[in-house]
Amino acid sequence: MVEYAMIIDGQKIMTQATVGVINPAIEEAFAQIPVGTPAHVDQAVAAARAAFPAWSALSYNDRKARLHQLADALEANMSELMQLVTQETGKPMKGFGDIGSGMEVGGAIAWLRVTAETELPVEVVQDDDEVRVEVHRKPIGVVGSITPWNWPLMIAIWHYAPALLAGNTVVGKPSEFTPATTLRFAEIANEILPPGVLNVVVGAGDVGAAIASHPDINKIAFTGSSSTGRSVMQAASGNLKRLTLELGGNDAGIVLPDVDPKEVAQKLFTVCFHNNGQTCQALKRLYVHADIYDEVCNEMGAIANSVKVGNGLEEDTDLGPLQNKKQLDIVCELAADARSAGAQFLTGGEAAAGPGYFFLPTVVTNITDGTRLVDEEQFGPIVPVIKYSDVDDAITRANNNPAGLGGSVWSRDVERATELAARLESGSVWVNAHADIQPNAPMGGMKQSGIGCEFGYWGLAENTDIQTVKIRKS
Numbered sequence: 001m002v003e004y005a006m007i008i009d010g011q012k013i014m015t016q017a018t019v020g021v022i023n024p025a026i027e028e029a030f031a032q033i034p035v036g037t038p039a040h041v042d043q044a045v046a047a048a049r050a051a052f053p054a055w056s057a058l059s060y061n062d063r064k065a066r067l068h069q070l071a072d073a074l075e076a077n078m079s080e081l082m083q084l085v086t087q088e089t090g091k092p093m094k095g096f097g098d099i100g101s102g103m104e105v106g107g108a109i110a111w112l113r114v115t116a117e118t119e120l121p122v123e124v125v126q127d128d129d130e131v132r133v134e135v136h137r138k139p140i141g142v143v144g145s146i147t148p149w150n151w152p153l154m155i156a157i158w159h160y161a162p163a164l165l166a167g168n169t170v171v172g173k174p175s176e177f178t179p180a181t182t183l184r185f186a187e188i189a190n191e192i193l194p195p196g197v198l199n200v201v202v203g204a205g206d207v208g209a210a211i212a213s214h215p216d217i218n219k220i221a222f223t224g225s226s227s228t229g230r231s232v233m234q235a236a237s238g239n240l241k242r243l244t245l246e247l248g249g250n251d252a253g254i255v256l257p258d259v260d261p262k263e264v265a266q267k268l269f270t271v272c273f274h275n276n277g278q279t280c281q282a283l284k285r286l287y288v289h290a291d292i293y294d295e296v297c298n299e300m301g302a303i304a305n306s307v308k309v310g311n312g313l314e315e316d317t318d319l320g321p322l323q324n325k326k327q328l329d330i331v332c333e334l335a336a337d338a339r340s341a342g343a344q345f346l347t348g349g350e351a352a353a354g355p356g357y358f359f360l361p362t363v364v365t366n367i368t369d370g371t372r373l374v375d376e377e378q379f380g381p382i383v384p385v386i387k388y389s390d391v392d393d394a395i396t397r398a399n400n401n402p403a404g405l406g407g408s409v410w411s412r413d414v415e416r417a418t419e420l421a422a423r424l425e426s427g428s429v430w431v432n433a434h435a436d437i438q439p440n441a442p443m444g445g446m447k448q449s450g451i452g453c454e455f456g457y458w459g460l461a462e463n464t465d466i467q468t469v470k471i472r473k474s
């Protein structure tokens with residue numbers, strides 16, 4: 001069976017004991033990886049620290065060129081990486097709405113290239129006969145990256161690319177559920193980057209915790225659940241690490257009565273079932289006006305019944321399995337709770353017969369706030385659709401949640417929808433779209449969905465410390 005090693009100081013590191021990486025569509029291991037420990041974190045941090053002076057001393061253009069080389073290498077290995085992503089996450093190669101492994105690897109390439117072209121210019125605050133005041137951006141040092149299982153390659157690139165471009169070195173840790181693509185990427189990247197610049201270790205929560213608390217790591221980029229984010233923040237306080245936290249969401253969409261129900265249902269389905277609902281910014285609660293409620297729900301139900309759920313390696317699969325058993329159990333539990341609260345299931349509602357962590361795409365009606373499926377993040381292929389009559393009330397309910405990642409308003413009246421969207425308490429809002437992210441615009445969470453942001457100049461700047469330079473001319 002194929003093995004993927006950790007990469008520390010440019011070397012492949014295996015351990016005597018190994019652990020299997022499970023394909024969630026068949027519940028069988030397809031690869032073996034080493035058993036990483038906090039001692040490997042220490043080695044990786046020492047390598048990253050040793051590589052930092054030379055890497056940060058390279059010119060910005062040199063580092064930019066390396067990022068483009070990484071993108072070239074991803075392009076050259078795209079089909080192998082897509083296959084790996086599908087094997088470890090379960091997502092289809094193409095998938096419903098083209099949201100599959102092709103999007104994951106293609107997105108990683110796009111983010112590398114756009115990040116590479118993002119500048120960190122010196123800003124001049126004042127320049128007169130007496131003084132010149134400049135604001136410089138300096139690399140922070142060693143950045144620790146901890147990533148989740150839903151978009152393992154793309155999110156790793158979201159962390160690594162800006163950290164490296166700004167002149168930092170990196171110690172990454174993928175989720176123990178999906179380590180293979182990240183390890184393979186690290187192997188490819190180490191043919192391009194000097195040893196120690198990008199190290200990737202694996203392991204369970206203790207390895208993540210060792211990164212979060214390590215005294216020689218200067219910043220943590222963490223993407224994952226809000227509860228783990230809180231632990232990371234606590235552990236990071238020892239040496240006052242800088243933090244970028246991208247955490248869980250419970251994104252609401254508000255659908256106004258003037259839309260074409262059939263047309264909007266197709267778009268809503270795509271963003272509710274984005275990566276089988278396992279996307280931080282998937283639409284997780286829908287508020288649909290009473291005038292069009294039945295039509296929108298029925299259309300979404302018809303689409304849910306028509307999609308093909310199966311093994312992502314099969315060409316015509318629209319939606320794959322949940323990535324892991326724990327997540328499947330959460331989805332089953334929320335479905336059971338909604339059922340006992342009297343909700344109506346237009347489709348699905350249960351796990352499919354195994355093997356594989358499959359849950360049928362599910363549209364739930366006759367449900368409202370106060371039910372766990374509405375109030376909590378389901379992170380799976382089940383969406384509650386809530387009926388409303390007063391849009392102000394819908395906005396209040398959308399905002400009445402600790403999460404604040406994304407939100408959207410759907411209407412033919414773009415001006416009104418834009419005004420309403422601005423009232424949503426979330427880091428990103430969209431009009432007639434959702435999860436419509438791009439590499440040159442910031443993405444971050446309000447409230448308990450995170451701290452700081454990623455992407456564009458703003459995300460890049462989070463990988464730096466400010467140095468103010470004041471020059472007295474006389």
Ligand code: NDP
Nearest residue numbers: 147148149175176204205208209224225228246247248280
């Ligand atoms: P987790 O929070 O469980 O895990 C995220 C990462 O943290 C994993 O690599 C995990 O390692 C690691 N980890 C676990 N315990 C610790 C610890 N004590 N200290 C440091 N690291 C630790 O999230 P999931 O992987 O389950 O991902 C799903 C969640 O992530 C959802 O809630 C989702 O909303 C959120 N998410 C947010 C995104 C955003 O951009 N806002 C994007 C994607 C997901 P291991 O798995 O090896 O235990």
